[in-house]
Amino acid sequence: xxxxxxxxxxxxxxxxxxxxxxxxxxxxxxxxxxxxxxxxxxxxxxxxxxxxxxxxxxxxxxxxxxxxxxxxxxxxxxxxxxxxxxxxxxxxxxxxxxxxxxxxxxxxxxxxxxxxxxxxxxxxxxxxxxxxxxxxxxxxxxxxxxxxxxxxxxxxxxxxxxxxxxxxxxxxxxxxxxxxxxxxxxxxxxxxxxxxxxxxxxxxxxxxxxxxxxxxxxxxxxxxxxxxxxxxxxxxxxxxxxxxxxxxxxxxxxxxxxxxxxxxxxxxxxxxxxxxxxxxxxxxxxxxxxxxxxxxxxxxxxxxxxxxxxxxxxxxxxxxxxxxxxxxxxxxxxxxxxxxxxxxxxxxxxxxxxxxxxxxxxxxxxxxxxxxxxxxxxxxxxxxxxxxxxxxxxxxxxxxx
Amino acid sequence: xxxxxxxxxxxxxxxxxxxxxxxxxxxxxxxxxxxxxxxxxxxxxxxxxxxxxxxxxxxxxxxxxxxxxxxxxxxxxxxxxxxxxxxxxxxxxxxxxxxxxxxxxxxxxxxxxxxxxxxxxxxxxxxxxxxxxxxxxxxxxxxxxxxxxxxxxxxxxxxxxxxxxxxxxxxxxxxxxxxxxxxxxxxxxxxxxxxxxxxxxxxxxxxxxxxxxxxxxxxxxxxxxxxxxxxxxxxxxxxxxxxxxxxxxxxxxxxxxxxxxxxxxxxxxxxxxxxxxxxxxxxxxxxxxxxxxxxxxxxxxxxxxxxxxxxxxxxxxx
Numbered sequence: 001x002x003x004x005x006x007x008x009x010x011x012x013x014x015x016x017x018x019x020x021x022x023x024x025x026x027x028x029x030x031x032x033x034x035x036x037x038x039x040x041x042x043x044x045x046x047x048x049x050x051x052x053x054x055x056x057x058x059x060x061x062x063x064x065x066x067x068x069x070x071x072x073x074x075x076x077x078x079x080x081x082x083x084x085x086x087x088x089x090x091x092x093x094x095x096x097x098x099x100x101x102x103x104x105x106x107x108x109x110x111x112x113x114x115x116x117x118x119x120x121x122x123x124x125x126x127x128x129x130x131x132x133x134x135x136x137x138x139x140x141x142x143x144x145x146x147x148x149x150x151x152x153x154x155x156x157x158x159x160x161x162x163x164x165x166x167x168x169x170x171x172x173x174x175x176x177x178x179x180x181x182x183x184x185x186x187x188x189x190x191x192x193x194x195x196x197x198x199x200x201x202x203x204x205x206x207x208x209x210x211x212x213x214x215x216x217x218x219x220x221x222x223x224x225x226x227x228x229x230x231x232x233x234x235x236x237x238x239x240x241x242x243x244x245x246x247x248x249x250x251x252x253x254x255x256x257x258x259x260x261x262x263x264x265x266x267x268x269x270x271x272x273x274x275x276x277x278x279x280x281x282x283x284x285x286x287x288x289x290x291x292x293x294x295x296x297x298x299x300x301x302x303x304x305x306x307x308x309x310x311x312x313x314x315x316x317x318x319x320x321x322x323x324x325x326x327x328x329x330x331x332x333x334x335x336x337x338x339x340x341x342x343x344x345x346x347x348x349x350x351x352x353x354x355x356x357x358x359x360x361x362x363x364x365x366x367x368x369x370x371x372x373x374x375x376x377x378x379x380x381x382x383x384x385x386x387x388x389x390x391x392x393x394x395x396x397x398x399x400x401x
Numbered sequence: 402x403x404x405x406x407x408x409x410x411x412x413x414x415x416x417x418x419x420x421x422x423x424x425x426x427x428x429x430x431x432x433x434x435x436x437x438x439x440x441x442x443x444x445x446x447x448x449x450x451x452x453x454x455x456x457x458x459x460x461x462x463x464x465x466x467x468x469x470x471x472x473x474x475x476x477x478x479x480x481x482x483x484x485x486x487x488x489x490x491x492x493x494x495x496x497x498x499x500x501x502x503x504x505x506x507x508x509x510x511x512x513x514x515x516x517x518x519x520x521x522x523x524x525x526x527x528x529x530x531x532x533x534x535x536x537x538x539x540x541x542x543x544x545x546x547x548x549x550x551x552x553x554x555x556x557x558x559x560x561x562x563x564x565x566x567x568x569x570x571x572x573x574x575x576x577x578x579x580x581x582x583x584x585x586x587x588x589x590x591x592x593x594x595x596x597x598x599x600x601x602x603x604x605x606x607x608x609x610x611x612x613x614x615x616x617x618x619x620x621x622x623x624x625x626x627x628x629x630x631x632x633x634x635x636x637x638x639x640x641x642x643x644x645x646x647x648x649x650x651x652x653x654x655x656x657x658x659x660x661x662x663x664x665x666x667x668x669x670x671x672x673x674x675x676x677x678x679x680x681x682x683x684x685x686x687x688x689x690x691x692x693x694x695x696x697x698x699x700x701x702x703x704x705x706x707x708x709x710x711x712x713x714x715x716x717x718x719x
Contacts, residue, residue, distance in 0.1 A: 210653025247571030
């Protein structure tokens with residue numbers, strides 16, 4: 001009996017030692033061929049390295065396993081299958097495109113691994129597919145839903161008009177790329193702005209799809225005489241649109257671009273000066289947030305250049321949020337981890353403290369606010385929210401020189 | 402694709418066809434000018450770009466008898482070369498055009514000697530798979546080296562504009578129109594007036610006959626392939642001046658070029674100018690109709706389907 005007790009104790013000790021020396025696996029999927037996806041992967045790895053260097057979590061090292069989803073739904077599903085069954089990860093994170101996320105929802109529901117999502121804005125497809133609590137309680141959505149974004153812009157422009165009395169917006173025009181992204185942007189903007197402002201829009205073929213001529217959409221916008229002109233396309237459209245606007249002498253008082261990411265060198269173009277944009281993170285936040293500065297400096301030190309989109313800051317935040325929750329949950333037990341994540345209060349590099357609160361359908365929505373920014377002297381400056389404003393608004397957009 | 406060339410590469414079509422095309426062009430131009438003048442301007446400019454890219458493809462198809470599905474990707478590679486020439490050496494794309502064209506011609510020669518040459522007698526499907534594979538290899542290599550991030554030069558002159566009445570429009574894209582006309586005219590001169598050009602024409606029409614009279618068919622194929630890649634390389638430099646570049650930027654232009662070559666008839670270089678004009682104007686007009694801009698993509702498919710149907714109907718009649 002005594003021998004048996006000793007043997008059991010030995011096994012328990014060995015087991016505990018093995019557990020303590022093991023790793024906590026974080027599984028992620030991003031489109032690695034896309035610059036934003038690659039930046040997400042690098043930022044998440046940076047956070048993992050920082051945490052491991054500081055001693056890990058509960059004495060264990062974090063291990064990040066990244067699978068390329070190629071921005072395709074079927075690859076995204078295969079990524080979850082591999083991460084869940086082959087790598088047997090403890091927590092999932094990642095994602096950018098809504099199209100990938102909606103395809104992944106059924107298999108994610110099957111495994112119900114605790115997930116911190118860094119992308120997917122399309123509420124009508126992804127949030128609807130996830131469904132309400134408690135069926136989707138394992139899903140923590142960091143990125144705002146499209147209606148969160150729209151509401152945020154609505155509030156932002158209201159606040160800007162109050163603070164700057166010379167800013168008057170009554171007519172808004174949206175030029176949108178003719179694919180799913182542009183169309184959903186138009187529908188969401190129409191639903192939000194249409195009730196309060198005179199709203200109109202026209203589509204264009206993105207350079208990403210082989211387009212090169214924006215004249216029809218710009219001409220429609222010019223005829224409409226908008227106070228706020230917005231374009232929703234891709235990085236490839238940014239500078240050609242500005243060049244064609246200048247050629248057509250179209251210079252609305254506010255010219256705003258809403259691509260998922262901007263070209264790296266657009267800030268160097270004089271045409272980008274005073275152009276506005278939506279986003280969640282910009283290097284100018286470094287001036288007012290030490291956490292942002294630490295993230296930005298570490299990212300540059302590790303990769304040579306800074307991130308070009310806010311997705312990197314989101315992915316970095318996701319790893320820290322998970323690590324903190326695992327620490328408070330004292331392990332990766334699913335129920336305890338969900339409870340710990342629900343209690344998250346993470347001061348992020350995005351210039352705000354992230355908590356999870358219910359959204360329209362799911363229980364765990366992280367960020368709900370976007371920021372309104374403006375290119376000034378080659379930098380993205382935060383204009384709104386005013387708490388994190390880094391420069392005053394330049395208004396109206398000076399006529400093209 | 403082993404196509405029997407029944408018409409000379411440099412010879413225009415039947416006499417009534419150009420007349421009809423010119424008449425339709427004049428009527429169409431007048432109508433569009435009244436309805437939406439900018440649609441006319443931008444349609445012509447768009448046509449210029451399409452034609453400038455498509456003409457080198459027509460040269461390869463007409464003489465080497467290969468459908469080069471890596472055509473747009475070769476233009477993309479040239480645009481990247483030109484981008485680095487601008488960033489590292491400070492060369493304007495109009496200056497780097499010639500050296501980039503030369504480098505691309507050498508690259509084209511290597512591609513021909515290492516790959517295409519060995520598939521000349523292979524079945525058409527193998528040739529298509531080969532050039533399709535080349536296209537993927539080129540775009541993925543660039544993607545691996547430089548990521549999918551788009552790059553764009555910021556050049557003040559591309560925003561040059563003109564104002565007629567109360568209509569302002571960009572004028573830079575007329576460069577593509579000039580390039581397309583220069584390419585078509587230059588190739589006509591080359592094929593008709595030079596010894597090498599005449600040899601290329603002979604090889605295009607009847608490779609076996611050309612070989613019997615002492616023309617080195619292999620060298621002619623290699624020269625023509627390299628020349629076409631060099632030309633599309635030069636177009637790539639011009640393309641960079643206005644457009645953002647990224648690894649997948651060339652794909653749609655391969656498809657558009659193939660459509661134009663099919664529409665104009667194999668090897669009909671002048672015909673490509675007319676067909677580009679038709680495609681560019683049609684797209685621009687549909688883009689100009691509010692709420693129907695997305696339908697302009699259909700023009701390309703309608704044209705390719707209609708061309709195939711008309712061709713098969715004609716062949717049946719014969």
